[in-house]
Amino acid sequence: MGEQVKIFFCEDDENLGMLLREYLQAKGYDTNLFADGDTGYKGFIKDTYDLCILDVMMPKKDGITLAREIRAVNQSIPIIFLTAKTLKEDVLEGFKVGADDYLTKPFSMEELLFRIEAILRRVKGKKAKDVSFYVLGKYVFDLQKQTLTFDDEVTKLTTKECELLSLLCAHMNEVLERNYTLKAIWVDDNYFNARSMDVYITKLRKLLKKDSDIEIINIHGKGYKLVAPADAE
Numbered sequence: 061m062g063e064q065v066k067i068f069f070c071e072d073d074e075n076l077g078m079l080l081r082e083y084l085q086a087k088g089y090d091t092n093l094f095a096d097g098d099t100g101y102k103g104f105i106k107d108t109y110d111l112c113i114l115d116v117m118m119p120k121k122d123g124i125t126l127a128r129e130i131r132a133v134n135q136s137i138p139i140i141f142l143t144a145k146t147l148k149e150d151v152l153e154g155f156k157v158g159a160d161d162y163l164t165k166p167f168s169m170e171e172l173l174f175r176i177e178a179i180l181r182r183v184k185g186k187k188a189k190d191v192s193f194y195v196l197g198k199y200v201f202d203l204q205k206q207t208l209t210f211d212d213e214v215t216k217l218t219t220k221e222c223e224l225l226s227l228l229c230a231h232m233n234e235v236l237e238r239n240y241t242l243k244a245i246w247v248d249d250n251y252f253n254a255r256s257m258d259v260y261i262t263k264l265r266k267l268l269k270k271d272s273d274i275e276i277i278n279i280h281g282k283g284y285k286l287v288a289p290a291d292a293e
Contacts, residue, residue, distance in 0.1 A: 065180060067091040068109040070100035070126060071142065072118045080113075083169045089176070097121025101129050109137060110183075111176060116143040116150055124150075127157045136206055136219045138179045140172075155256040158218040161247070178247045182223060194229040196288050197271040201225060210270050220245065221267075224260050228276065228286035238283035 067089050071077035077093050084091040092107070094100035098120045104112075112130060114123035127139050141154045141162040151162055161175050194201045200209045206222045208215045217225065223245045228236055242249035242257060261276060261284060268274045274288050 064088065064090045065110045066108065067176070068094075068100070068104055068107075068112045070094045070097060070113070070118065070123065071115045072096055073115070080169065080172070084173075084176075087173060097123065097126040100126055104130055105133060111179065112137055112139045113172075113176075114139060114141055116141050116154065124153055124157055127154070127159065131158050131218070135216045136222070138183060138219055140175060140179070142167075151252045152255060152259070155252075155259055158220060159256075160220060162252070175247065182245070183219065194226075194232075196229065196268070196286075197273045199268065199271060199274070201229060208267055215267060217267075220260055221263060224257070225264055228264070228284065232286050232288055235279050235285050236283050241283065 065088075067084060069077065069081060069084070069091050071080070071093065072095055074095065077095065081091045081093045092103060092109075094103050097118050100114075101121070112127075114126055116123040118126075123141055127141070130137065130139065135158075138160040139158065141151075141159050142165060143150050143154070143162055144165045154162055160179055163172060163175065192202065192204050194203075198210060201207075202209070203222065203226055206217045206219070208217055208225075224241070227241055227244060238254075238257075239249050242253055246253035246256065265276050268276070274286070277285050277287060279285055
């Protein structure tokens with residue numbers, strides 16, 4: 061009944077592109093296909109999308125560069141990378157740009173569909189949360205706007221940063237288990253996703269460093285703990 065989800069899809073392999081687009085259309089997703097990063101970016105800014113699927117290796121402009129440009133326009137849109145090689149650097153680079161997930165070719169269409177549905181469920185779930193903001197010491201974290209405010213300085217968070225911080229906030233001053241977090245946000249607790257989570261924890265630490273009463277500590281072998289003053293004045 062809800063509005064149709066619109067997918068931005070950039071893939072230079074024409075056969076795979078057409079095949080996946082037809083499959084996603086058949087599953088009820090309005091999918092626009094672009095053959096390279098240049099035309100893709102032009103198409104992206106002309107329309108409104110709910111999710112991006114980007115091939116990493118593309119002529120004219122690669123998927124990582126395109127993702128950076130998309131992120132400059134839209135901080136929170138979920139991005140899934142398709143990568144032809146299992147190069148760790150590729151994947152980590154993708155996560156640094158703010159990717160939500162990645163699939164290594166060859167992959168099954170069902171697997172892609174599963175990842176898309178998992179991400180959209182998370183995004184929907186996040187919007188439906190009762191808590192609309194948390195006070196963290198001198199910071200205010202607004203879940204709806206995906207912002208972190210310190211005095212008058214407002215920082216826009218990516219979807220992943222927002223999801224991770226809201227999980228940490230929901231378990232404030234308690235241990236947040238690593239595997240639970242990986243499954244809740246990344247779906248799969250594999251090596252790449254675990255490394256990605258470390259990257260995001262480091263990002264959040266940097267964002268919260270202006271208040272010395274707040275820290276995210278590693279609990280060895282267990283997970284993380286967001287330590288914050290119990291009573292925000």
